[in-house]
Amino acid sequence: xxxxxxxxxxRSALTKGQLPKFAPYVVLALALVVGAAILAVxxxxxxxxxxxxxILFTAGLVGWSAAVEGGRKAKDKLAxxxxxxxxxxxxxxxxxxxxxxxxxxxxxxxxxxxxxxxMNGVTGAFDNKSVEEGxxxxxxxxxxxxGTIQITLLATVISVPVGLLTAVYLVEYGExxxxxxxxxxxxxxxxxxxxxxxxxxxxxxxFAVVGPGxxxxxxxxxxxxxxxIPVVVRSSEEMLKIVPNELxxxxxxxxxxxxxxxLRVVIPTAISGIxxxxxxxxxxxxxxxxxxxxxxxxxxSINNNVFSGWMASLPTFIYTQIxxxxxxxxxxPSSQRAWGAALVLIILVMLLNLGARLIAxxxxxxxxx
Amino acid sequence: MSKRxxxxxxxxxxxxxxxxxxxxxxxxxxxxxxxxxxxxxxxSTFLRTLNRMHEVIPGARVEGxxxxxxxxxxxxxxxxxxxxxxxxxxxxxxxxFPTMSIRDNVLAGVRxxxxxxxxxxxxxxxxxxxxxxxxxxxxxxxxxxPGSGLSGGQQQRLCIARAIAVEPQVILMDEPCSALDPIxxxxxxxxxxxxxxxxxxxxxxxxxxxxxxxxxxxxxFNIAGTGKPGKLIEVGDTHTIFSNPTQKATxxxxxxxxx
Numbered sequence: 166x167x168x169x170x171x172x173x174x175x176r177s178a179l180t181k182g183q184l185p186k187f188a189p190y191v192v193l194a195l196a197l198v199v200g201a202a203i204l205a206v207x208x209x210x211x212x213x214x215x216x217x218x219x220i221l222f223t224a225g226l227v228g229w230s231a232a233v234e235g236g237r238k239a240k241d242k243l244a245x246x247x248x249x250x251x252x253x254x255x256x257x258x259x260x261x262x263x264x265x266x267x268x269x270x271x272x273x274x275x276x277x278x279x280x281x282x283x284m285n286g287v288t289g290a291f292d293n294k295s296v297e298e299g300x301x302x303x304x305x306x307x308x309x310x311x312g313t314i315q316i317t318l319l320a321t322v323i324s325v326p327v328g329l330l331t332a333v334y335l336v337e338y339g340e341x342x343x344x345x346x347x348x349x350x351x352x353x354x355x356x357x358x359x360x361x362x363x364x365x366x367x368x369x370x371x372f373a374v375v376g377p378g379x380x381x382x383x384x385x386x387x388x389x390x391x392x393x394i395p396v397v398v399r400s401s402e403e404m405l406k407i408v409p410n411e412l413x414x415x416x417x418x419x420x421x422x423x424x425x426x427x428l429r430v431v432i433p434t435a436i437s438g439i440x441x442x443x444x445x446x447x448x449x450x451x452x453x454x455x456x457x458x459x460x461x462x463x464x465x466s467i468n469n470n471v472f473s474g475w476m477a478s479l480p481t482f483i484y485t486q487i488x489x490x491x492x493x494x495x496x497x498p499s500s501q502r503a504w505g506a507a508l509v510l511i512i513l514v515m516l517l518n519l520g521a522r523l524i525a526x527x528x529x530x531x532x533x534x
Numbered sequence: 535m536s537k538r539x540x541x542x543x544x545x546x547x548x549x550x551x552x553x554x555x556x557x558x559x560x561x562x563x564x565x566x567x568x569x570x571x572x573x574x575x576x577x578s579t580f581l582r583t584l585n586r587m588h589e590v591i592p593g594a595r596v597e598g599x600x601x602x603x604x605x606x607x608x609x610x611x612x613x614x615x616x617x618x619x620x621x622x623x624x625x626x627x628x629x630x631f632p633t634m635s636i637r638d639n640v641l642a643g644v645r646x647x648x649x650x651x652x653x654x655x656x657x658x659x660x661x662x663x664x665x666x667x668x669x670x671x672x673x674x675x676x677x678x679x680p681g682s683g684l685s686g687g688q689q690q691r692l693c694i695a696r697a698i699a700v701e702p703q704v705i706l707m708d709e710p711c712s713a714l715d716p717i718x719x720x721x722x723x724x725x726x727x728x729x730x731x732x733x734x735x736x737x738x739x740x741x742x743x744x745x746x747x748x749x750x751x752x753x754x755f756n757i758a759g760t761g762k763p764g765k766l767i768e769v770g771d772t773h774t775i776f777s778n779p780t781q782k783a784t785x786x787x788x789x790x791x792x793x
Contacts (some may be wrong), residue, residue, distance in 0.1 A: 340592050409629070410590075411625060411627060411629040412629055412631060412632075413590070414587065414590060414623075414625065414629075415625065415629045415631070415693070415696075416631075416642070416646060417587060417590060417618060418585065418587060418618055418622060418623035418625075418697070419618070419619070419622070419642060419643035419646065419647075419696065419697070419700055420615050420616070420618040420619025420620075420643065420647065420700060421615075421642075421643070421646040421647055422615050422647075425646055425647065425648070426646070429645075429646050430631060430633075430646065433633045434631070434632060434633055
């Protein structure tokens, strides 16, 4: 042990003129108390309490900081308060949505047979009985879940090759030609197409080609592809663009042909980004309601064939259960089923997003020694 | 297996812009030729025309002839892919394929072209190429690891191993040491010395000491001013170029009195 000549001091001279570490907590506590007091005068509600407390907290902390620490630190604290406040404002609706769907959807989801039965043969009489006698709500979303998965899968099978090949053309062969510029322009336009227009397009197209009144899962898949393709093109294009040119040149210099270079070097290097882009595109269209309503109709029974007959999907299931309850006199069981389906849909989208991350990680270029 | 290159009256254009004007040079087989000159004088552009790599840039074209043992690279019906499989290239920045292991990087030229190769042959080729690039001892225990985990100098030698694995006639090197530290540079220079027993090597470098150390012949390129085309000023034995050049511009450049 070496003895030190430096005298032991409580506070370093270098930290003079700073607020103590606990300052924000003190101000927060005060703001909450004062906020509650103010709200008690005008009539208490949680939302107003939060707003008033946040304003009081910001004013208090910034004022205190200005008095002790000076203008620069006060501005810093003000900016921090604004940033955190905006973040909370952005987060609130999200949490609120998830909470509402969880609370309303869980009873439906936990209902036995909810995921394994369809609405085939479920009539208003069952719902009336369950409301009057307390029997379990019968019927489920199996047919809708199956329809959603089939339609989305078919839409993916259609859009991924089209979108990826378009992106390959734009990045590798386009060279800013008029055709490439036109494609880029129309892809941008397609991104903004309202989904109902995509549905009408697919419906009209099949009416003209196959026959009037053609409503099948495949028509819905085409409608969803119209929405998906621009997203896939855009994300794949960005991913292919960031593949360094040096890798292409390295392959060319080894005497590798251009198409092999694209297939074996460029796409594998970008595959993680492309895969997660595709997954996000699926998540984007899986909840579409309007285009499915006009293209696949809505069914109450299981349909395993996307190429014939009307088909249910989760969004249209929710829509019809809320708008036309199975039993008009007691709509509660229908609304419970609708919330349950909404919860399943959110879980599906969440799983897809998680899947995108896992795919990105699995395909990412390996590092390590 | 090495061939000579003879260039006759070569002009290189980017669109309408004449980048390199009227170059004629003979590059001997099994020798090291260095291109030196100030930045922007067209030496890299010229190097890339020797295996038609400049065509990757839209609008690039050449006039004149480049003869590989008498066959014109720019003749009618010549496939640039065939040219590049005979004339390999190593780039300024090491660029191993990030999705591939060290072993797969070496085999890239074979595998990407879908040539069938047995495991035994592949193992032999990997070992031969990595030994040719002086890298075998450093990586033999981790061939399955990704190439991007190597140091910069090792990555560059991996790229050289990748280039010699396709058994080219000529190896072009575009400032292969400019991103490397002196020790890695020394390793690459030793390697270039070994390579010339089997290959024709052409190297672009900014480092005049490096040109003096590794090359048999040196070509000096210069540019009259911005927007003017680059020109080949003088080419000769390295010793002559550095000690007794015939042109004033060359003497100014190699003695550091340039500009």
